[in-house]
Each structure stands twice: as C-alpha cells, then as structure tokens.
Amino acid sequence: MFAPLLQNLRDRRPLVHAITNYVTANDCANLLLACGASPIMADEPDEAPEITARAAGLVLNLGTLHRGTIPGMVACGKTANARGIPVVLDPVGAGASRLRTETALRLLRDVQFSVIRGNLSEIETLARGHGTTYGVDSADRVTPGNLDACCALVRAFARRTGAVVALSGAVDLVSDGERVYCIRNGHPMMGLVTGTGCQLSCLAGAFAAANPDRPLEAAAAAVCAMGLCGEIAHDRLGPLDGSGSYRTYLMDAVCRLTPEQLEKGARYELR
Numbered sequence: 001m002f003a004p005l006l007q008n009l010r011d012r013r014p015l016v017h018a019i020t021n022y023v024t025a026n027d028c029a030n031l032l033l034a035c036g037a038s039p040i041m042a043d044e045p046d047e048a049p050e051i052t053a054r055a056a057g058l059v060l061n062l063g064t065l066h067r068g069t070i071p072g073m074v075a076c077g078k079t080a081n082a083r084g085i086p087v088v089l090d091p092v093g094a095g096a097s098r099l100r101t102e103t104a105l106r107l108l109r110d111v112q113f114s115v116i117r118g119n120l121s122e123i124e125t126l127a128r129g130h131g132t133t134y135g136v137d138s139a140d141r142v143t144p145g146n147l148d149a150c151c152a153l154v155r156a157f158a159r160r161t162g163a164v165v166a167l168s169g170a171v172d173l174v175s176d177g178e179r180v181y182c183i184r185n186g187h188p189m190m191g192l193v194t195g196t197g198c199q200l201s202c203l204a205g206a207f208a209a210a211n212p213d214r215p216l217e218a219a220a221a222a223v224c225a226m227g228l229c230g231e232i233a234h235d236r237l238g239p240l241d242g243s244g245s246y247r248t249y250l251m252d253a254v255c256r257l258t259p260e261q262l263e264k265g266a267r268y269e270l271r
Contacts, residue, residue, distance in 0.1 A: 002221040002266055003259035005211045010036040010259075014056035014209035018202050019043045019073055021063025021092065024195030027251075028061075031199040034255035035225075037206035045072030052076040057209025058085055059202050060107065062100055063092040070103055077111030086114035086208035086215065089163075090201035094118065095125035105129060108161060114208050114215045116157075117166040117201045120150065127157045142169025151180045151271055164219045166204065168197060172223045176216040180271040183220065185227025187234045192243040193250065200226045203254070224266035229253035231265070 015038045020028050025041055032039035042051040049072070052058050058080045060073050080087045089111075091104040104126055107113075116126070120142060142150045150173055158165040159177030167173040172183040190196045203226055207218035233249035241249075 001217065001263070002224060003263040005207055005214065005218055005221045006225065006257070006259045006262050009206055009210040012056075012210045013038055014206060015040060015054065016057040016059060016202065016205045016209055017042065017048075017052050017055040017076065018059040018061065018205065019048065019069060019076065020059065020061035020090075020198055020202070023063060024198040027195050027247075028198055028202045030251060031254055032202050032206055034251055035203055035206050035257075037209065039202075043069045043072060045069065045075065048072040049075040049079040052079045052085065053083060055085060055209075057088070057205040059088045059090065059205040060111075061090040061092060061198055061201060062094065062104060063090070063198060065100055065103060073107065074110050077107060081112050084212070086205070086212050087111060088115045088117060088201050088205040088208065089113045090198060091116070091118050091122045091126060092198070094122045101125060113161065113163040115164045115166060115204050115219045116161065117168065117197075117204055117219070119168050119197070123153065123157060123165065123167050127153060142167060142171045142173060144171070147171060147182070151175070151182070155180055164215045166219050166223055168200070168223075172227065174216065174220045174223055179216065181216075181220040181223075181268050182271055183223050183227065183266075183268045185224050185231060185265070185267050187227075187230040189234050189243070189246055190230040190250070193247045196226070196230070196250070220268065221262065221266075224268060225254070225257060225262055228262065228265040229257055232257075
C-alpha cells in the first residue's frame with residue numbers, strides 16, 4: 001500500500017518549506033534531502049509566506065519558539081491553505097508553557113492543517129486546550145494498556161480538526177477521524193537522538209507534498225518509514241557504535257529506503 005507513495009516522493013522531489021527549530025534544523029534539512037525532497041528553511045516573516053507560495057508542502061515546528069516567528073507561521077499557514085498546499089504542525093512542548101500552548105491553539109484556529117504530529121502529552125494538550133507537558137519529551141506514552149483510549153483520542157481530535165492526527169509512542173497511531181493505523185515500527189534507540197520527532201514531521205510533510213490527495217496514507221507511510229529506518233539503523237550497529245553512529249545510520253537508512261523495503265517492512269493494523 002505504501003510503496004507507491006514513497007515512489008511518488010522519489011519521483012516528484014517536492015520542495016518542502018520547514019519553519020523548524022534551531023536544535024534540529026540541519027538534521028531536518030538533510031532528512032528531507034535523503035528522502036527525496038528539497039528543503040528550504042526560511043523563517044523571516046517578511047519573506048516566509050512568499051517562500052511557502054513556491055513550495056509543495058509546509059511544516060511548522062514550535063521547538064524553539066519565539067515571538068518573532070509566530071506571525072510568519074500564521075501567514076505561511078494561511079498562504080498554504082489558499083494555495084492548497086499541505087501543512088504539517090509539530091506542536092513541540094505544547095503544554096510546557098503558556099506561550100507554546102497559546103501559539104499552538106492559535107495556529108489550530110487560523111490554519112487548516114493536513115497533519116498534526118505530536119506525542120501523547122502534546123496531543124492531549126491541544127485536544128483539551130491546556131496541558132502540563134514538562135520539557136519537549138512526553139512522559140506519557142502509548143502503551144498496550146491505554147491503546148484503546150489513545151485510539152479514541154486521536155480519532156476524536158482528527159474529526160474535530162479535520163486534520164490527520166499522528167500520535168507517536170511505543171505504538172504510533174495515525175487517524176483521519178474514522179480509521180486508525182496502529183503502527184509498530186521503530187526502535188527505542190531513536191529516543192537517544194535529538195530531533196527524530198522533528199525529522200518525522202518533515203518526512204510527513206514530504207510524503208503529504210508528494211501525495212496531497214492521500215493525507216492519511218501519506219502520514220502513515222511516513223511514520224512506518226521512519227520507524228523502519230530506525231530498525232535498519234539499529235541492525236547496522238557494531239560493538240563500538242553508539243548514538244552518534246546510530247544518528248548517521250538512521251539518515252543513511254532513509255536515503256537508501258526503497259518502496260519495496262517499505263512495503264515489506266511496514267508493520268501496522270487498521271482499527
């Protein structure tokens with residue numbers, strides 16, 4: 001099911017405008033290149049909407065939020081909506097501060113998103129309108145014990161927002177408000193590399209840009225691909241390799257991933 005979506009990404013090489021955080025911007029740009037897309041990272045409000053207008057996809061990431069970029073994010077989102085360009089929101093740390101939470105909620109009001117990707121705390125914060133996230137990593141995870149409740153959460157939030165919601169955890173959930181993909185790709189070592197979530201959001205933006213008519217499948221394909229590449233990277237580790245090597249091998253795996261590998265290695269069920 002996902003092989004044609006990756007092939008479209010490789011063939012179409014979409015330009016993805018990512019307003020992301022300075023901790024992970026380089027890795028996000030390199031991941032976009034590795035998957036077959038072209039990155040541009042402009043965040044100056046006076047030019048950012050013009051850049052968005054030329055792109056095939058837009059990713060808005062709140063990781064290192066500051067007030068100077070918020071107007072540009074809103075303007076870019078509105079530009080993308082007017083031109084039918086898919087938009088991905090990564091509400092990093094939503095709930096950790098009033099500014100982050102209010103900005104994420106403002107973006108939800110002002111911009112129609114194609115995909116919203118976050119961890120459980122971030123998605124719960126947006127669904128409730130307030131939260132208590134500590135830092136940018138969720139202390140709450142999707143587990144077998146809360147899987148049914150989390151499926152209900154993403155289904156309801158997707159239905160309310162009109163966006164595909166991708167919730168990351170030990171099990172990843174992706175829903176359009178009706179169907180829920182329960183995805184079991186990935187490796188715990190991905191948590192030792194800063195920014196794998198930010199990279200995933202950019203990968204989702206690339207898949208959505210290359211497959212704008214299939215946002216649910218595009219988001220699910222991105223989640224499967226990133227998790228599968230995490231598995232491939234771990235399998236490549238030698239006895240002296242650690243998180244630094246793993247980071248490199250993860251990027252290599254994204255670069256070398258074939259549609260056939262994705263089709264064979266994607267592990268998911270539909271609920």
